[in-house]
Amino acid sequence: MLLSVMSTLSLILFCIGLYGIMTSNVGIKMLISIEIIINAAILNLVGAGSFTHSVSPLVFALFVIAIGAVESVVGISLLVAIYRKYGRISISLLKEIKW
Template structure:
């Protein structure tokens, strides 16, 4: 029963993150929503590891944490470059950036 509740919480986190990505146009809100979405997926992996007693989902969760850290660093660097060029952070401005 406890694993079911944790899976529901992870589904709620995933849904909140997905909703935030679909609704928001501001870059920082989208980045936070992606982090919430990834935390929901990681919580689901940890719950599966505890329920089955295997280590494989925990290893996958560690890789997901590492990928989330890299994603945050790349996302923040892109948002900083947008802010330096345009003075505001809006995702629609990504079309105008010429690398």
């Protein structure tokens, strides 16, 4: 696959994720949008690695996938804890809470 096609697809995914973060007020939607942005970065990295025929970007992409999984688990666990305490999940609720 051409590098320009991979970069264009990565840019489209990044824009979708950025739009999701900017327009959403729900925590789960924001986490999904962050994951879309991370996947766009991984796709761009893998495209560049396949273009240069190097293995190191692919190994780095595996580490980024693992870190993204940990980020999702921590974010969802925080949102579940907030839901149990306050009964709803909203970013505006987090702004109102005095930590």
